[in-house]
Amino acid sequence: MDDQDFRKYAHEFADWMADYFENVGKYPVTPPVKPGDIKAQLPGLAPDTPESMEDIFKDFRNIILPGMTHWQSPGFFGYFPSNNSKPSVLAEMLTSTLGAQCMIWLTSPAATELEEVVMEWLRKMMGLPDGFTGVIQDTASTSTLVAILTAREKKSSYTINSNGFSGHENFTIYCSEHAHSSVDKAVKIAGIGLENLVKIAVNDDFAMLPDALETRIKHDLANGKVPLCAISAMGTTSSTAVDPVKEIGKVCRKYGLWHHVDGALAGTALALPEMRWMSEGIDLADSFVFNPHKWMFTNFDCSAYYVKDPQALIRTFSISPEYLKTAADNMVNNYRDWGIQLGRRFRALKLWFVIRSYGVEGIREKIRLHLKLAQWIKEQVVDHPHFELLAPVNLNTICFRLFPAGLHDEEKLNQLNEKLIHKINDTGRIFLTHTKLNGKYTLRLAIGQTETSEKHVKNAWELIKKESEKIIETIS
Ligand SMILES: *Cc1c(COP(=O)(O)O)cnc(C)c1O
Numbered sequence: 001m002d003d004q005d006f007r008k009y010a011h012e013f014a015d016w017m018a019d020y021f022e023n024v025g026k027y028p029v030t031p032p033v034k035p036g037d038i039k040a041q042l043p044g045l046a047p048d049t050p051e052s053m054e055d056i057f058k059d060f061r062n063i064i065l066p067g068m069t070h071w072q073s074p075g076f077f078g079y080f081p082s083n084n085s086k087p088s089v090l091a092e093m094l095t096s097t098l099g100a101q102c103m104i105w106l107t108s109p110a111a112t113e114l115e116e117v118v119m120e121w122l123r124k125m126m127g128l129p130d131g132f133t134g135v136i137q138d139t140a141s142t143s144t145l146v147a148i149l150t151a152r153e154k155k156s157s158y159t160i161n162s163n164g165f166s167g168h169e170n171f172t173i174y175c176s177e178h179a180h181s182s183v184d185k186a187v188k189i190a191g192i193g194l195e196n197l198v199k200i201a202v203n204d205d206f207a208m209l210p211d212a213l214e215t216r217i218k219h220d221l222a223n224g225k226v227p228l229c230a231i232s233a234m235g236t237t238s239s240t241a242v243d244p245v246k247e248i249g250k251v252c253r254k255y256g257l258w259h260h261v262d263g264a265l266a267g268t269a270l271a272l273p274e275m276r277w278m279s280e281g282i283d284l285a286d287s288f289v290f291n292p293h294k295w296m297f298t299n300f301d302c303s304a305y306y307v308k309d310p311q312a313l314i315r316t317f318s319i320s321p322e323y324l325k326t327a328a329d330n331m332v333n334n335y336r337d338w339g340i341q342l343g344r345r346f347r348a349l350k351l352w353f354v355i356r357s358y359g360v361e362g363i364r365e366k367i368r369l370h371l372k373l374a375q376w377i378k379e380q381v382v383d384h385p386h387f388e389l390l391a392p393v394n395l396n397t398i399c400f401r402l403f404p405a406g407l408h409d410e411e412k413l414n415q416l417n418e419k420l421i422h423k424i425n426d427t428g429r430i431f432l433t434h435t436k437l438n439g440k441y442t443l444r445l446a447i448g449q450t451e452t453s454e455k456h457v458k459n460a461w462e463l464i465k466k467e468s469e470k471i472i473e474t475i476s
Contacts, residue, residue, distance in 0.1 A: 001053065009053050021072075021086065025456075028428025029073045031066055038067040069431070074449050074456040078433040080237065080265045080397075081448035085297035087357035091350035092299050102344045104324060105332035112333055115348035118355065122292075122304055125360050126270040129283040132306040135313075135338040136347045140264035141182035143289035143305040144231065146313070146339050148173065148190045151229040151258030151286070153316040154309075161316065165191060171228040172196045172220050176208035176243060178236040180262060192228070205392050206241035206437070208232065214251045221255070229258040232285075234278050235266025238435040238444075239391035239399045242266065246281020253284055261288040265448075266395050267304075268295040269371070271364050278394075295370075295396070295448045296363065298354050302347050305339075313338055370396045370447045373457045377445060380461050386468060390442050397446040399437060402468050404475065414441040416471060423467045430460045 001009075041063045071082050102111035119134030137143045153161055156168050171192050175183045177199045187197045198220070201212045217227045230252050232243040245261055252259035261282060267290020269275040282288060288306045292298040307313050318337040336342045355363070378393040381400045388403035401417045418441055421434055435442050445464075447457060 005053065009057070012057075017089065024070055024073050025075060025451075027070045027073060029075045029078075029431035030069050030425060030428065032426075032428065033067050038063060072449060072451075073431075074452040075430040075460065076449050076452075077445045077447060077460060078431045079444075080294050080446050081450075082294060082300050083297055083448060083450045084299045085354060085358075085450045087353040088297055088299045088350045091353035095346045095349050098346065100346050102346050103336040103342050104326065104334040105328055106326045108346065109332075111344075111346045111348060112335060114352055115335065116333060118348045118351045119304065119306075121355060122351070123306065125355075125363075126267070126290075127273065127276050127279065128270070128288065128306060129308075131283075131308050132288065133308075133310045134304055134306045135310075135335060136351075137289070137303045137305045137339050138301040138341070139182075139293075139303050140180070140262060140289050140291050141185060142340060143287075143303050144180075144182050144260060144262055145186035145189055146305065146317075147231075147258065147260040147287040147289075147307075148186045148192070148229055150307070150313050150316045151260070152190055152192070154258070154312045155226070155228055158315055160191075168226070170196075170224060170226045172198055172225045173229050173231070174198045174200055174213055174216065174227070174257075175231040176200050176202050176206075176233060176236070176241075178202055178206050178208075178238055178241055179231055179233050180237050180264065183231050183262070196225075202241065206236060206239050208243040208248060210244055210247035210251055213248060214254075217251065217255050217257070227255055227257050229260060232259065232261045234261055234263035234290075235269075235395055237265075238442075239437060240266055240393075240395040240397045241391065242278050242394055244281075245279060245285065249281045249284030258287070259285045261285045263288060263290040264303075265291065265294045268292070269367055269395060271296075271360065272367055272371075275371075292351055292354070295367070296354065297358065297366070297450050298351050301345075302351055310338070366450070369454075370452065373447050373452070373454060374398055376454075377447070377457060377461060384465075386472065390437050390440060396448050397444055399435065399442045399444055401440060401442055402471065404472050407475070410440065416475070417441040417443060420468060420471050423471065424464060427463060427467070430463060432464075 072084060100108045100111060102108045105112045115136055123132055123134055160168055173187055173192055184194060184197060188194055198216055200208050200216060203209055220227055230248055232245050232248045234242055249259050270279050286308050289303060291303045293300040293302040314337045317339060335344055374393055374396045377398045381387045381389045386402060386404050387400055389400050391399040402420050407413060421432055421443055425431055432443055432445055435444055
């Protein structure tokens with residue numbers, strides 16, 4: 001592709017992108033396709049000769065786009081959001097054009113120094129303790145793995161990295177029954193073993209019971225185990241339950257455990273001073289993660305990881321082959337040593353664009369709106385004779401189910417709600433996902449897409465009611 005063609009298509013794509021943002025609410029949120037539908041339209045062999053951008057772009061629009069789930073639709077209420085925003089997309093255009101590989105300071109000084117600056121901005125705007133130092137990781141899953149590996153190395157005086165596990169086979173790790181599956185994955189990868197991951201019971205609100213944690217740690221100590229790390233969920237994925245960070249932190253202090261706080265989604269709400277009840281006691285934590293790529297208008301991937309002891313992190317991950325040594329090494333951060341990967345994208349740029357473009361107050365305003373809309377849905381659920389709220393609404397996610405008066409057969413209720421969610425999602429107008437709480441099939445509605453407004457949430461509720469009425473008619 002020559003310069004002229006690049007310019008031509010860049011302009012054309014920019015128009016397409018603007019149109020997409022304008023019209024994204026009109027696409028079916030999830031595509032009406034069956035497994036294999038998209039693949040069947042694609043050749044099995046790569047082309048031997050060049051194809052025109054005209055043709056490639058046409059296939060993007062005709063084959064790929066109809067097979068996409070539109071995460072940026074204001075009707076997307078599934079999982080947790082992975083929202084973007086216009087300033088973030090503009091920054092990503094620049095990032096991909098620069099194509100810089102920001103593994104060490106020398107390979108792009110501005111990328112490293114901007115990362116330091118935006119992580120400090122974020123730390124202050126979330127009210128995190130002075131002693132925390134931030135670094136951008138790709139995902140919360142990676143951040144939690146990094147926390148566990150650092151805890152493991154610190155506890156073993158950095159010997160497992162060099163000698164393997166010999167003599168350190170007795171570690172145990174703790175999280176609640178509702179912690180994210182990335183904890184299980186990290187425990188597997190870190191060599192601790194899933195059998196040594198202890199799931200602590202939760203209270204009626206699905207938050208970890210710190211007394212149960214302490215009891216179990218004592219039991220494990222008495223049985224020759226070495227309690228290594230506890231993970232608090234600041235906003236569980238099922239129902240956004242908030243574990244008692246302070247109480248868990250105290251238990252960790254008392255028994256010498258690393259305390260990692262996973263606030264992948266909910267951490268964003270710490271931008272609001274009135275939500276900082278969630279982070280009370282975070283000064284006792286060793287590490288904290290939240291994802292600007294979930295609920296802070298920043299394109300995937302961008303996970304903000306904070307640690308109290310960056311030296312422990314660096315000691316766990318540093319490598320120093322001759323070909324990567326530079327004269328500046330003692331004066332700068334080389335972020336290749338702050339995590340797993342060597343190569344790093346320039347992710348600070350999009351965060352910088354987002355924070356500057358919205359301003360801290362602009363970000364707060366959006367989060368407040370989402371929280372307010374979540375309370376509105378909660379009230380509709382509570383006030384409606386045929387719906388039941390299944391978890392407290394602390395944040396932006398409402399867990400509920402259809403519960404027609406007089407129907408008490410749990411099996412039937414589960415089937416009914418599963419049918420309901422399919423009916424709702426098949427309309428293509430909104431998208432919800434589900435979870436199970438105490439064995440009950442639970443509909444989740446998570447409000448957090450960048451452009452979701454009151455109108456979209458009210459329409460979603462009307463649609464849910466309408467589909468529910470149809471279902472109730474079939475049973476009566
Ligand atoms: C979404 C989520 C994760 C995983 O986030 P990734 O960035 O996709 O790895 C981890 N923990 C919690 C609580 C989450 O909600």
